[in-house]
Amino acid sequence: MEAKQGQVNQKFKTRIQRWFASSWSALLVPLLAVLTAFVVGGIVIAMAGGNPFSAYLGLLEGAFGSTKSLSETTVWATPYIFAGLAVALAFKGGLFNIGAEGQLALGAVASAWVGYALPGLLGINLPTIFLLPLTVLAGVIAGGIWGAIPGWLKARTGGHEVINTIMMNYIALNMVSYLLNGPMKDPNPLNVIARTPEIAESARFTPIFSGYRMHWGFILAILIAILVWFLLWKTTLGFEIRTAGANPDAGKYAGVNVGRTIVLSMTLSGMLAGMAGAIEVTALNYRHELGFSIGYGFDAIAIALLAKSHPLGVILSAILFGAMRNGGTRMQFLTQIPVDVISVIQALILLFVAADAIVRFIFRIKAREERVVLTRGWGG
Amino acid sequence: MNTNEVILEVRGITKQFPGVLANDRVDFDLRKGEIHALLGENGAGKTTLMNILYGLYQPDSGEIRRNGEVVKFSSPKDAIAQGIGMVHQHFMLIPVFTVTENIMLGDETVKNGLLDQRTVAALVRQLSKQYGLEVDPQAVIQDLPVGVQQRVEIIKTLYRKAEILILDEPTAVLTPQEVEDLFHIISELSHQGVSIIFITHKLKEVLAIANRITVMRNGKVVGTKTPQETDEAHLAEMMVGREVILKVEKGPAKLGDVVFEVENLSVFDQRGLEAVRDVSFQVKAGEILGIAGVQGNGQTELVEALTGLRTPHHGSVRLGGFDVTASSPRPMIEYGLAHIPEDRQKHGLVLSFPVADNLILCTYYQQPFARNYIIQNKAVDEYAHRLVEEFDVRTPSPYLPASKLSGGNQQKVIVARELSRPVKLLIANQPTRGLDVGSIEYIHQQIVQMRDRGVAVLLVSAELDEIMALSDRIAVMYRGQIVATLGASQATREGLGLLMAGLQIAEA
Numbered sequence: 092m093e094a095k096q097g098q099v100n101q102k103f104k105t106r107i108q109r110w111f112a113s114s115w116s117a118l119l120v121p122l123l124a125v126l127t128a129f130v131v132g133g134i135v136i137a138m139a140g141g142n143p144f145s146a147y148l149g150l151l152e153g154a155f156g157s158t159k160s161l162s163e164t165t166v167w168a169t170p171y172i173f174a175g176l177a178v179a180l181a182f183k184g185g186l187f188n189i190g191a192e193g194q195l196a197l198g199a200v201a202s203a204w205v206g207y208a209l210p211g212l213l214g215i216n217l218p219t220i221f222l223l224p225l226t227v228l229a230g231v232i233a234g235g236i237w238g239a240i241p242g243w244l245k246a247r248t249g250g251h252e253v254i255n256t257i258m259m260n261y262i263a264l265n266m267v268s269y270l271l272n273g274p275m276k277d278p279n280p281l282n283v284i285a286r287t288p289e290i291a292e293s294a295r296f297t298p299i300f301s302g303y304r305m306h307w308g309f310i311l312a313i314l315i316a317i318l319v320w321f322l323l324w325k326t327t328l329g330f331e332i333r334t335a336g337a338n339p340d341a342g343k344y345a346g347v348n349v350g351r352t353i354v355l356s357m358t359l360s361g362m363l364a365g366m367a368g369a370i371e372v373t374a375l376n377y378r379h380e381l382g383f384s385i386g387y388g389f390d391a392i393a394i395a396l397l398a399k400s401h402p403l404g405v406i407l408s409a410i411l412f413g414a415m416r417n418g419g420t421r422m423q424f425l426t427q428i429p430v431d432v433i434s435v436i437q438a439l440i441l442l443f444v445a446a447d448a449i450v451r452f453i454f455r456i457k458a459r460e461e462r463v464v465l466t467r468g469w470g471g
Numbered sequence: 472m473n474t475n476e477v478i479l480e481v482r483g484i485t486k487q488f489p490g491v492l493a494n495d496r497v498d499f500d501l502r503k504g505e506i507h508a509l510l511g512e513n514g515a516g517k518t519t520l521m522n523i524l525y526g527l528y529q530p531d532s533g534e535i536r537r538n539g540e541v542v543k544f545s546s547p548k549d550a551i552a553q554g555i556g557m558v559h560q561h562f563m564l565i566p567v568f569t570v571t572e573n574i575m576l577g578d579e580t581v582k583n584g585l586l587d588q589r590t591v592a593a594l595v596r597q598l599s600k601q602y603g604l605e606v607d608p609q610a611v612i613q614d615l616p617v618g619v620q621q622r623v624e625i626i627k628t629l630y631r632k633a634e635i636l637i638l639d640e641p642t643a644v645l646t647p648q649e650v651e652d653l654f655h656i657i658s659e660l661s662h663q664g665v666s667i668i669f670i671t672h673k674l675k676e677v678l679a680i681a682n683r684i685t686v687m688r689n690g691k692v693v694g695t696k697t698p699q700e701t702d703e704a705h706l707a708e709m710m711v712g713r714e715v716i717l718k719v720e721k722g723p724a725k726l727g728d729v730v731f732e733v734e735n736l737s738v739f740d741q742r743g744l745e746a747v748r749d750v751s752f753q754v755k756a757g758e759i760l761g762i763a764g765v766q767g768n769g770q771t772e773l774v775e776a777l778t779g780l781r782t783p784h785h786g787s788v789r790l791g792g793f794d795v796t797a798s799s800p801r802p803m804i805e806y807g808l809a810h811i812p813e814d815r816q817k818h819g820l821v822l823s824f825p826v827a828d829n830l831i832l833c834t835y836y837q838q839p840f841a842r843n844y845i846i847q848n849k850a851v852d853e854y855a856h857r858l859v860e861e862f863d864v865r866t867p868s869p870y871l872p873a874s875k876l877s878g879g880n881q882q883k884v885i886v887a888r889e890l891s892r893p894v895k896l897l898i899a900n901q902p903t904r905g906l907d908v909g910s911i912e913y914i915h916q917q918i919v920q921m922r923d924r925g926v927a928v929l930l931v932s933a934e935l936d937e938i939m940a941l942s943d944r945i946a947v948m949y950r951g952q953i954v955a956t957l958g959a960s961q962a963t964r965e966g967l968g969l970l971m972a973g974l975q976i977a978e979a
């Protein structure tokens with residue numbers, strides 16, 4: 092009995108150790124990539140005549156220095172988490188969803204429309220428990236459809252999703268621009284901006300703390316990230332998505348309907364991006380305005396790459412990107428270093444993550460077995 | 472040429488992977504012009520040792536001496552500079568480039584800032600003449616058969632002035648004719664002073680061609696022998712550490728109903744050419760039908776069409792009375808089809824997945840591995856541990872990615888998965904390719920046991936020995952057609968050989 096207990100303990104211990112060992116080595120390269128990017132970014136700042144230390148201090152202060160700035164960081168991080176999850180899930184399914192931007196914008200518009208127009212159309216005042224979920228759902232569905240189309244094209248015709256999601260972005264963004272300038276434009280005679288009317292009170296999330304913009308969307312984003320992790324690693328559907336992504340031939344062999352799985356992955360991905368837009372509308376802006384969402388969908392690619400497509404990693408890298416965006420303004424205010432430096436650092440992070448051979452070389456980390464897999468044949 | 476001059480010496484090489492001591496104080500030496508075979512069980516550490524000699528891995532301890540001097544390889548570049556070349560099983564050639572372009576790649580000859588293809592092509596011609604390696608320097612790689620691609624790889628190493636050539640299981644995917652050609656090339660190279668290290672699991676080959684044979688087990692060198700001092704049974708025993716029965720015990724077949732029925736099946740290959748023409752056969756419960764044939768005579772396309780991976784363009788397939796022509800794989804799997812695919816890395820495994828996930832690749836959604844769409848880790852864990860044990864898959868943990876297993880152990884994962892669920896029809900294409908003799912023995916026993924339990928077995932193999940050892944009936948495939956079907960007792964090696972070469976029995 093005692094021996095057995097000891098055995099169990101031992102087993103548990105090695106399991107924990109293994110978990111640490113594996114997550115540590117998985118985290119190491121992205122962490123070092125970020126570090127390297129900041130060092131190189133610092134050199135760029137110095138060359139531009141700034142003081143990198145005070146710049147980064149400003150950045151830190153702006154991102155985390157007060158409850159207000161903490162709250163703002165979460166506001167930035169929220170759409171990043173959703174959109175980052177969208178791209179990461181597609182990556183896991185072997186698909187490169189560049190279309191998160193369009194899916195997000197369309198989601199925001201659909202959500203806004205339901206939020207401001209539905210009560211009027213139905214002629215009743217829907218209570219929050221109905222209208223709010225409906226409003227969010229509208230955005231999720233719109234994004235999902237926008238993701239499903241390139242997924243379907245890929246499964247059906249082999250048309251590459253990279254090309255098709257880019258095309259779909261143009262269609263979506265122009266469509267949104269037309270809607271916001273035309274049929275959905277806020278009819279208030281004083282309004283000159285391309286934006287929708289405000290959504291109904293009952294279509295809104297209430298603030299968490301009064302006086303702060305931090306909203307329930309952030310909490311929801313974290314829950315959804317855990318849900319996506321659970322979906323990918325604990326369910327049969329996730330098994331199918333990962334199999335179709337890692338080796339579609341083996342997937343087909345094993346009886347997975349690879350075409351259907353591709354459509355599904357892209358739909359789920361689009362739904363997550365659409366949710367990013369829906370949450371911006373229902374929890375933060377209470378309307379959609381042209382320019383509210385510029386670039387989230389593209390930054391999301393960098394976020395997913397930095398997270399190595401791990402849903403929980405997406406939370407961390409989204410917070411990092413959010414913090415940089417949020418802290419950048421403070422940095423500029425304190426040191427007159429333009430916010431654009433943030434874009435430079437983000438680009439550097441992306442560079443070092445993508446070309447992780449550089450990071451491994453700088454820090455003398457042995458490459459994992461990727462190289463050797465190439466050289467392994469029947470003989471192994 | 473075979474002098475006693477030692478040109479490469481390995482002393483006390485140790486290499487530890489997490490949970491596995493892949494090489495344990497290995498000593499090994501290579502003489503000038505020698506053909507040195509390296510034998511050992513799956514996972515014994517052969518490939519690891521060669522990867523160390525080629526600079527792909529760095530040893531934890533021990534040293535390598537080249538012509539008596541200690542050398543350190545931090546990448547294949549260093550090894551190449553020391554005259555070492557390696558041909559991996561999966562060739563690393565660019566399919567759309569010509570032979571010449573592939574050979575110069577990475578070591579380009581430049582004249583006036585431009586690639587000097589002409590000089591290289593001339594050199595290639597000269598090398599191929601010198602060593603009897605026939606290839607057309609202008610040919611595009613993807614048009615060449617496997618055996619010729621392998622020659623290109625060998626020329627590539629010679630072009631980089633290799634004096635030591637490492638071949639990792641070079642014969643596993645070759646046809647018997649190609650194997651013979653390769654052996655000619657190898658002896659020619661050795662006559663001209665090139666030393667060759669040659670990994671294989673085929674004991675006959677070893678005895679036929681090697682000057683010396685080194686056997687490894689569990690990361691250690693067990694001994695080095697000359698072919699004169701040893702024989703197949705002895706080598707097998709050295710490898711596995713026990714006596715291996717090289718013959719399969721098998722009683723007469725107890726035939727049941729027809730399980731699998733193929734009628735007038737025709738299948739196109741990738742290029743749209745008819746690879747399988749008008750093939751018909753039946754397999755009954757409790758029998759093993761072997762399909763013999765030189766590789767590339769339509770077996771690949773036939774099996775793909777039978778297992779739902781390729782759509783036949785004519786004919787019908789019936790499984791247990793149901794029409795499954797052009798069916799997708801899942802309904803067949805659920806009815807009771809098990810399929811050991813020919814290409815283990817393409818179809819058989821998801822290399823980045825843990826061994827455990829690969830073991831449930833076809834059944835992940837079924838009880839007990841999933842309940843209400845949720846994967847049941849405990850059930851998977853128990854199952855994986857059991858199969859790894861039963862099939863002797865050498866891995867420190869069932870959670871290691873399949874990519875980290877040795878080639879033979881990857882194959883064992885697939886075989887374990889396919890033989891361990893209730894099946895009515897087993898389609899096995901090259902089931903023991905890359906396996907050591909001990910594992911072949913075990914898997915042959917398993918296949919015979921399945922037959923005796925009433926499973927219908929369709930065995931496709933390029934190994935005549937395997938076909939003859941297991942089959943109750945043998946069909947011979949030649950140019951996409953079944954040219955003859957014989958009872959096992961009527962079949963002789965010679966007769967089958969002639970049929971496989973396209974000669975009719977009457978003429979034979």
Ligand SMILES: Nc1ncnc2c1ncn2[C@@H]1O[C@H](COP(=O)(O)OP(=O)(O)OP(=O)(O)O)[C@@H](O)[C@H]1O
Pocket residue numbers: 460463469470471488489491492493511512513514515516517518519520865866875876877878879880905
């Ligand atoms: N990159 C790696 N990471 C972890 N373990 C590894 C790695 N490469 C090899 N191993 C382990 O080292 C051992 C020796 O493997 P190796 O590939 O050298 O065997 P082998 O003798 O070539 O076998 P086979 O005949 O099956 O090809 C195996 O247990 C294998 O799992």
Ligand SMILES: [Mg+2]
Pocket residue numbers: 470471517518519877878879
């Ligand atoms: Mg090997």
